[in-house]
Amino acid sequence: MEEKHRELMKELQSLLSVEQVTQNETALLQHGGDESYHAPVLPACIAYPKTTEEVQHIVRTAKKYRMPVIPYGRGTSLEGHVIPHEGGITVDFALMDQILEIRDSDFLVKVQPGVTRSQLNKELKKHGLFFTVDPGADATLGGMAATNASGTTSVKYGVMRDQVRDLEVVTAEGTIIHTGSEAVKSSSGYHLNGLFVGSEGTLGCFTELTLRVYGIPESIMAARVTFPSVSDAVGGVVTLLQSGIEIARVELVDEPSMQQVNKHMETSYKEMPTLFLELHGNEAGLAQDVDFMKTIMEEHACESIDFEMETAGRNQLWEARHNLAYAYVHGYPGKKLMVTDVCLPISQLAGAVAHAREELNRLELVGGIVGHVGDGNFHVLLMIDLNDSEEMKNAAELNENIVYYALARGGTCTGEHGVGIGKKKYQEEEHGPALAVMEKIKQALDPEEIMNPNKIIRTKRGDEADETVRTN
Amino acid sequence: MEEKHRELMKELQSLLSVEQVTQNETALLQHGGDESYHAPVLPACIAYPKTTEEVQHIVRTAKKYRMPVIPYGRGTSLEGHVIPHEGGITVDFALMDQILEIRDSDFLVKVQPGVTRSQLNKELKKHGLFFTVDPGADATLGGMAATNASGTTSVKYGVMRDQVRDLEVVTAEGTIIHTGSEAVKSSSGYHLNGLFVGSEGTLGCFTELTLRVYGIPESIMAARVTFPSVSDAVGGVVTLLQSGIEIARVELVDEPSMQQVNKHMETSYKEMPTLFLELHGNEAGLAQDVDFMKTIMEEHACESIDFEMETAGRNQLWEARHNLAYAYVHGYPGKKLMVTDVCLPISQLAGAVAHAREELNRLELVGGIVGHVGDGNFHVLLMIDLNDSEEMKNAAELNENIVYYALARGGTCTGEHGVGIGKKKYQEEEHGPALAVMEKIKQALDPEEIMNPNKIIRTKRGDEADETVRTN
Numbered sequence: 001m002e003e004k005h006r007e008l009m010k011e012l013q014s015l016l017s018v019e020q021v022t023q024n025e026t027a028l029l030q031h032g033g034d035e036s037y038h039a040p041v042l043p044a045c046i047a048y049p050k051t052t053e054e055v056q057h058i059v060r061t062a063k064k065y066r067m068p069v070i071p072y073g074r075g076t077s078l079e080g081h082v083i084p085h086e087g088g089i090t091v092d093f094a095l096m097d098q099i100l101e102i103r104d105s106d107f108l109v110k111v112q113p114g115v116t117r118s119q120l121n122k123e124l125k126k127h128g129l130f131f132t133v134d135p136g137a138d139a140t141l142g143g144m145a146a147t148n149a150s151g152t153t154s155v156k157y158g159v160m161r162d163q164v165r166d167l168e169v170v171t172a173e174g175t176i177i178h179t180g181s182e183a184v185k186s187s188s189g190y191h192l193n194g195l196f197v198g199s200e201g202t203l204g205c206f207t208e209l210t211l212r213v214y215g216i217p218e219s220i221m222a223a224r225v226t227f228p229s230v231s232d233a234v235g236g237v238v239t240l241l242q243s244g245i246e247i248a249r250v251e252l253v254d255e256p257s258m259q260q261v262n263k264h265m266e267t268s269y270k271e272m273p274t275l276f277l278e279l280h281g282n283e284a285g286l287a288q289d290v291d292f293m294k295t296i297m298e299e300h301a302c303e304s305i306d307f308e309m310e311t312a313g314r315n316q317l318w319e320a321r322h323n324l325a326y327a328y329v330h331g332y333p334g335k336k337l338m339v340t341d342v343c344l345p346i347s348q349l350a351g352a353v354a355h356a357r358e359e360l361n362r363l364e365l366v367g368g369i370v371g372h373v374g375d376g377n378f379h380v381l382l383m384i385d386l387n388d389s390e391e392m393k394n395a396a397e398l399n400e401n402i403v404y405y406a407l408a409r410g411g412t413c414t415g416e417h418g419v420g421i422g423k424k425k426y427q428e429e430e431h432g433p434a435l436a437v438m439e440k441i442k443q444a445l446d447p448e449e450i451m452n453p454n455k456i457i458r459t460k461r462g463d464e465a466d467e468t469v470r471t472n
Numbered sequence: 473m474e475e476k477h478r479e480l481m482k483e484l485q486s487l488l489s490v491e492q493v494t495q496n497e498t499a500l501l502q503h504g505g506d507e508s509y510h511a512p513v514l515p516a517c518i519a520y521p522k523t524t525e526e527v528q529h530i531v532r533t534a535k536k537y538r539m540p541v542i543p544y545g546r547g548t549s550l551e552g553h554v555i556p557h558e559g560g561i562t563v564d565f566a567l568m569d570q571i572l573e574i575r576d577s578d579f580l581v582k583v584q585p586g587v588t589r590s591q592l593n594k595e596l597k598k599h600g601l602f603f604t605v606d607p608g609a610d611a612t613l614g615g616m617a618a619t620n621a622s623g624t625t626s627v628k629y630g631v632m633r634d635q636v637r638d639l640e641v642v643t644a645e646g647t648i649i650h651t652g653s654e655a656v657k658s659s660s661g662y663h664l665n666g667l668f669v670g671s672e673g674t675l676g677c678f679t680e681l682t683l684r685v686y687g688i689p690e691s692i693m694a695a696r697v698t699f700p701s702v703s704d705a706v707g708g709v710v711t712l713l714q715s716g717i718e719i720a721r722v723e724l725v726d727e728p729s730m731q732q733v734n735k736h737m738e739t740s741y742k743e744m745p746t747l748f749l750e751l752h753g754n755e756a757g758l759a760q761d762v763d764f765m766k767t768i769m770e771e772h773a774c775e776s777i778d779f780e781m782e783t784a785g786r787n788q789l790w791e792a793r794h795n796l797a798y799a800y801v802h803g804y805p806g807k808k809l810m811v812t813d814v815c816l817p818i819s820q821l822a823g824a825v826a827h828a829r830e831e832l833n834r835l836e837l838v839g840g841i842v843g844h845v846g847d848g849n850f851h852v853l854l855m856i857d858l859n860d861s862e863e864m865k866n867a868a869e870l871n872e873n874i875v876y877y878a879l880a881r882g883g884t885c886t887g888e889h890g891v892g893i894g895k896k897k898y899q900e901e902e903h904g905p906a907l908a909v910m911e912k913i914k915q916a917l918d919p920e921e922i923m924n925p926n927k928i929i930r931t932k933r934g935d936e937a938d939e940t941v942r943t944n
Contacts, residue, residue, distance in 0.1 A: 105710055106817040148659040159657050161666070162634070177906040182882030183815040184847045185631050187620040187670055187890040189903050189928060190910045194633070194666020198659055215716045238577055244687045244754075282716075282764075285757015292754075343655040345578040375656045410654030418659040431661050434649040437917060438662045444916035445909060456661060 005044045008065050012047055012089070015057040020048045020095070031072060031082070031090045035137070037336045037386065038080030038421055043070065043090040050095045052168060052176060052207040059205065059450075060174040062089055068453050071201040073114065073143030076135075078339055079420025081147065081200050085454050091205060093142055099123050100208070107213050108165060108182060113142025113206045129213045132157035135416065136325055142206045147418035148198035152321070155374030156248040156280070157214065159416070161197040168208035169196055172446035182210060195441070200418055201452035203445050217280035220248075221290055222314040226272040226303045230254055230357070230369070233273045234350040236300035237373045241346070243296060245289050249278035250374040251321050254357070257368030257381070261320050264327030269320070272303060275373075276321045278314075324370055325381055332366070332383040340399050341423075342406035343377040343415030355405050356380050356398075363394040377415035404429075419456045427456070477516045480537050484519055484561070487529040492520045492567070503544060503554070503562045507609070509808045509858065510552030510893055515542065515562040522567045524640060524648060524679040531677065531922075532646040534561050540925050543673040545586065545615030548607075550811055551892025553619065553672050557926050563677060565614055571595055572680070579685050580637060580654060585614025585678045601685045604629035607888065608797055614678045619890035620670035624793070627846030628720040628752070629686065631888070633669040640680035641668055644918035654682060667913070672890055673924035675917050689752035692720075693762055694786040698744040698775045702726055702829070702841070705745045706822040708772035709845045713818070715768060717761050721750035722846040723793050726829070729840030729853070733792050736799030741792065744775060747845075748793045750786075796842055797853055804838070804855040812871050813895075814878035815849040815887030827877050828852050828870075835866040849887035876901075891928045899928070 005023070012021040023045045033040030044067065049055045062069045068088025075082055084090055093114035100110040104127050111120060118138045120131050133144060134151035143149075145167065150159035157163075166180035179192035196203055227233040230252070237250055253261070258271045279289050290307070297305055308314045329337055344352050353369055360367055360380065371378030380402065384395045403413045403426050413419075413426040427435050435457075442449075442457045449459045477495070484493040495517045505512030516539065521527045534541045540560025547554055556562055565586035572582040576599050583592060590610045592603050605616060606623035615621075617639065622631035629635075638652035651664035668675055699705040702724070709722055725733070730743045751761050762779070769777055780786045801809055816824050825841055832839050832852065843850030852874065856867045875885045875898050885891075885898040899907050907929075914921075914929045921931045 103817070103819065105714070105819040107713070108817070148657075148663070150657060154657060158634075161663065162630075171909065175905050175908075177909055178904065179906060181884050181902070182817045183849075183878075183884045183887065184818070185622060185626060185815055185849065185887055186884035187886045187888050188884045188895065189891065189899055189907065190913060191620070191633065191666045191670050192906055192909060194663045198663050215714060218716055241579070242577070242687060244690055281753075282757055282760045284760040285754055288754045288756040341659075343657055345575070345580070345654045346656070347575065347577045377655075377657065406655075412653045412655045412658035412660045414659045415655065415657055416659050419661065423660065427661055430653070432650065433647045434651060434664055435661065436647075437643065437649055437664060440916040441662060441913060444912040 004065065008061065008067060009045050011061055012045070012058065015061065016047060016049065016054050020050070022046050031075065031092065032084070034075045034077040034080060034082050036078045036080055036422065037338050037384065038083055041083050041085050041087070043084040044087045046090045046092055048092050048095045052170065055091065055170045055205050055207050056174050056176065058089060058091055059170050059172065062450050063172070063174065063448065066448060066450065068450055069205065070452050071142070071146065071205045073140030074116065074137065076137035076139045077143065077147060077420060078417045079422035081418060081420040081455060083421065093140060096207070102127055102129070104129065106182065108210055109213055110208060110210050111141055112208060113140060115141050117141060117144065124213055128216050130216050131163070131211065131213050133160050133163060136322065141209055141211065145197050145206055145209055146200050148416070150372070150375070150416040152249040152251055152372060154372065155250060156246060161194060163212045164193050164197050164209060165212060166210035167193065167196050167206050169204040170207055171204040172448065172451045180210070198418065200420065200455050202442060202455050202457060203451060219281060219283045219286045220314065221279045221286050222308040222317050223277045224269070224306045224317060225275045225277065225297050226270045227275070228272070228301060228303060230273045230353050231350040232301050233275050234353065234373060236275065236297050236302065238346055239296050239300065240293065241374065243292060245279065245292060246281070247277065247374055248280040249276070251276040252371040252373045252378065253321065253324065254369040257324055257370055260327045260331055260368055261324060264330055265320050265323060267320060270304060276317060324368070328368065328381050328383055335383040335385050338382040338384050338395050338399065339417070340380040340382070340402045341377070341414045341417040342402055342411055343375060344406050344409055344411035346376040348409040348411065349373060349376050349378070352405055352409070353378055356402055359398050359401055363398050365391070365394055365398060375415065376411070421455065424456065424458065476537065480533065480539060481517050483533055484517070484530065487533065488519060488521065488526050492522070494518050503547065503564065504556070506547045506549040506552060506554050508550045508552055508894065509810050509856065510555055513555050513557050513559070515556040516559045518562045518564055520564050520567045524642065527563065527642045527677050527679050528646050528648065530561060530563055531642050531644065534922050535644070535646065535920065538920060538922065540922055541677065542924050543614065543618065543677045545612030546588065546609065548609035548611045549615065549619060549892060550889045551894035553890060553892040553927060555893065565612060568679070574599055576601065578654065580682055581685055582680060582682050583613055584680060585612060587613050589613060589616065596685055600688050602688050603683065603685050605632050605635060608794065613681055613683065617669050617678055617681055618672050620888070622844070622888040624721040624723055624844060626844065627722060628718060633666060635684045636665050636669050636681065637684060638682035639665065639668050639678050641676040641678055643676040644920065644923045652682070670890065672892065672927050674914060674927050674929065675923060691753055691755045691758045692786065693751045693758050694780040694789050695749045696741070696778045696789060697747045697749065697769050698742045699747070700744070700773060700775060702745045702825050703822040704773050705747050706825065706845060708747065708769050708774065710818055711768050711772065712765065713846065715764060717751065717765060718753070719749065719846055720752040721748070723748040724843040724845045724850065725793065725796065726841040729796055729842055732799045732803055732840055733796060736802055737792055737795060739792060742776065748789060796840070800840065800853050800855055807855040807857050810854040810856050810867050810871065811889070812852040812874045813849070813886045813889040814874055814883055815847060816878050816881055816883035818848045820881040820883065821845060821848050821850070824877055824881070825850055828874055831870050831873055835870050837863070837866055837870060847887065848883070893927065896928065896930065
C-alpha cells in the first residue's frame with residue numbers, strides 16, 4: 001500500500017506541482033474529519049488543484065490507481081461527508097477561490113468552488129446584491145452545493161439548489177460537463193443541476209458554479225417575539241405563513257437555548273421560547289406587514305415583541321442566533337456537538353418539537369432546540385461525551401427516534417445537512433424502492449466507485465462505516 | 473404485428489377492463505399527435521387506467537411485449553412529446569383526474585396526473601389558495617410536470633419543478649417509487665424530483681403529484697405599458713428587476729401581435745410594443761411599488777401606462793394576452809402554428825428579440841413575438857402553410873437560427889415547452905458531453921427503451937424521427 005501511495009504521490013506531483021500535493025502528517029490529520037462526531041480517517045494524500053484541468057488530472061490518476069477522490073471545502077460538514085473511509089485523495093479547493101464574474105443585470109455570479117459565502121457577500125455588497133444561503137458555518141460554495149445547504153433565509157429565497165443555474169463538473173470519468181446554462185429556466189434535457197446539487201461529491205467534483213443572486217431589499221425589519229410555549233410560537237408561524245406576509249427569516253430558539261445565548265453572549269434576552277424574525281420589502285409595505293404581524297402574534301399569546309429597524313441592532317440579534325451552536329460548544333468543554341436535522345410538513349412541526357423535548361428529558365440529555373420553522377426544519381443541539389458510552393447510546397437513540405418520528409409523518413431525515421455517513425442508515429426507510437433508482441444512477445455515472453465512496457449510497461464493495469463514532 | 477397487437481389488447485383488457493382499452497380508430501387518431509406541426513403516428517392501442525396498480529399492469533405488459541409506453545394528458549404539447557413514433561400503448565390519464573387532498577396549513581395538494589390546472593385552481597379558490605403555473609393551454613398537471621412547464625408567473629413563483637414536492641412514479645421496471653416527500657426541503661439522497669420533472673415520460677409514468685400552492689395575495693395590480701420600441705420595453709423590465717420590485721408577471725407583446733389581439737378580441741389597445749404587468753403584495757406596499765414603477769417606465773420612454781385594480785379589468789387584460797396564440801390561429805385559416813421557445817440571460821434578451829424580428833423579415837414569414845421577459849424567455853408565433861415547402865424551409869431556418877443565437881449567448885433551446893422530437897437535434901449542441909451523462913441515466917433506468925422512446929434522448933435502436941412534419 002505504501003509503495004502505491006508513493007507512486008501516486010509522485011505522479012500527481014508531476015501533473016500538478018510538488019507543492020500542490022502533500023502527505024504532511026498535520027495536513028493529513030486536518031483533512032481526516034469534519035465538524036461532526038464521526039471518527040476521522042486519514043487520506044493517502046491531499047491535492048490542491050488550481051484549475052479544472054488539474055482536477056481532471058487528479059480524477060484520471062485516481063481512476064488509474066483505483067483510489068477514492070474526496071472533494072473538500074472547509075471541512076464544516078456535520079455528517080462525516082469528507083471522511084476518506086477507504087483512504088484516497090482528498091481534493092482541497094483552497095487554491096480555487098476566485099470570484100470569476102459578477103453580472104449585475106443577469107443577477108448571476110460565477111465562482112470557483114473554494115469561495116466562501118462571506119467572501120462572496122463582501123464582494124456582492126459593492127453591487128447592491130447579496131447571496132441568500134447562510135448555513136451556520138462560513139462554508140465554501142462548492143461544499144454548500146454538494147450538500148444542498150440552506151439556512152435562515154430559505155423560507156423566502158429557497159435552498160442552495162434553487163440558486164444553482166450551472167455547475168462545471170469533472171465526472172468520475174474525468175470528463176468536464178456543464179449541468180445547466182446561464183438562462184433563468186430551461187426545459188431542455190434532464191435536470192442535471194438538480195441531480196448534482198446534493199450529491200455530496202459522489203458523482204463528480206464541482207469546479208465552477210454559476211449562482212443566482214438578489215438585490216439587497218429596500219427595507220428590512222427584524223423582530224424578537226417571546227412566547228409562553230414552543231407550540232404557541234409554532235402556531236404563530238403557521239398563521240403568519242397563511243396570512244400572506246412574506247417572511248424572509250423565522251427562527252425558533254427554545255428556552256434552554258436562550259439561556260445558553262445569554263450565558264455565552266452576555267446578553268439579557270428573556271429566557272423563553274423566542275422567534276427571531278425578519279421581513280424584507282419596501283417601506284410602506286413593511287409598515288403594513290409589521291402591524292399585521294403584531295396582531296397575529298398577540299392572537300398567539302406572545303409575551304413580548306421587540307423590533308429592530310437599525311442595522312446594528314439587527315446584526316446583534318442575528319449574531320445571537322448564529323452563535324448558538326458555538327455557545328453550546330463553549331459551554332460544555334470536553335463534550336462534542338451532535339446535531340439532528342429533520343424536516344417535516346409544518347402542520348407536524350409543533351408535535352415534533354414537543355416529542356424531541358420529551359425524548360431529551362427521558363434520555364437525560366443536555367441540549368437545545370432551534371429551528372428554521374418556516375420550512376419545518378429543526379435541530380436538537382446535543383452536547384455529548386464521546387467517552388461516556390451510556391450517553392452515546394442515548395444520543396444515538398434520540399437521533400434515531402427523532403428521525404423515525406419525522407419519516408412517519410411525511411418528513412425527511414435531513415433538511416439541510418445532508419446524508420454523509422450519519423444518515424445513510426435511514427435512506428432505505430425514507431426512500432424505499434427509490435433508493436434502488438439512486439443506486440442505478442450512481443452505478444451508471446461512477447461504476448468504479450471512486451467518487452467519495454460510501455457516502456449517501458452504500459458501495460457494492462460493501463465496506464460499511466455507518467456507526468463510526470469519534471473517541472477522544 | 474397485428475396478431476401481437478390483438479394479443480396485447482386482450483391481455484390489457486383482462487388486467488384492466490374491456491372498456492378501458494381501445495383500438496377504436498377515432499380514438500387512435502385523436503391520440504396520434506399533439507398541438508404542434510409534427511406529423512402524427514397512431515398508437516397500437518389506448519389504455520385508460522384508473523389506479524396506480526393499473527398503470528403498473530400496463531407497464532409490465534408493455535415490457536413483456538417490448539412495446540413503448542406513451543403517457544398522455546391532454547395532447548397540448550408543442551414539440552411532438554406524445555407522438556408514438558414506434559407505435560405502442562398510449563396511456564391516457566383522463567380517468568385519473570381526482571384532487572386527492574388539499575392541506576391548507578402545509579400549502580400542499582395531492583392530485584392525480586389527469587387533473588388540469590383550471591380544475592385545481594377552481595377548487596383551491598374555496599381555500600383562499602392558488603396554483604401558480606399557467607402555460608397557455610389548460611394542460612394536465614401530470615403533463616406540466618413531464619415538460620417542466622411554466623408560464624406568466626414564474627418570474628415570481630418559479631416553474632413547475634419548483635412546485636413539485638413529490639411524485640409517485642411507475643418506473644420502466646413497473647416499480648412504484650416516490651421521488652420526494654411532504655417536507656418543504658430535503659438534503660436526503662439524490663434529488664429525483666428534479667430529475668423526473670421534465671423527463672417527458674422517458675423515465676416513467678407519473679401517477680400522483682404532491683404540489684406546492686400559495687395563498688391568494690391580498691392585493692393585485694395589473695398594468696399595460698406601451699413603448700416606442702421593443703428594446704425600450706425590455707430595458708424597462710431590466711431596471712424594474714434591479715429596483716427590487718417583486719414583479720409577479722411581466723409579458724411582452726410586440727406590435728404585430730397587438731394588431732392580432734385587436735382584430736381577434738375586438739379590443740382597441742394601442743398597436744405598439746406593450747408590457748402586460750402584474751404586482752402582488754399588500755395594499756400599502758403595492759401603492760409604493762406602483763409609484764416607483766411609473767418612474768422607471770417613464771425613464772424608459774414609455775408612451776402610456778394603464779392600471780387595472782379591478783378583477784374584471786385585469787381578467788380582460790390577461791385574456792387578451794392568453795388568447796394571442798388563438799388570435800393567430802383564427803386569423804390565418806389553413807395555416808399551422810409553429811412556436812419557438814428560447815430562453816436567454818436577460819442582458820441578451822433585447823438583442824435576441826431584435827434578431828428574431830430581423831429573421832422574420834428576411835425570411836418573409838408572418839409572425840408575432842411574445843415573451844415572458846422577466847425570465848428571458850420569448851416565443852415567435854409563426855403561421856405556416858404545411859403544403860408550402862418554401863415556407864416550411866424558411867420556418868425551419870428561422871427556428872434554427874433563433875436557437876443558435878440563444879445557445880451562443882448562454883441560453884437554452886427551450887425555456888418551457890420541452891424537447892420532445894422538435895428540439896432533440898439541439899441537445900448535443902446545448903449540453904455537450906453532459907448529453908452522454910443523460911444517456912447513461914436513461915440507459916440505467918430504462919434499458920429496454922420502452923418509456924416514450926426517442927424523446928429527449930436518441931434511442932440506441934437508432935430509429936430517428938427528428939424532422940417529421942405534418943402534411944395536411
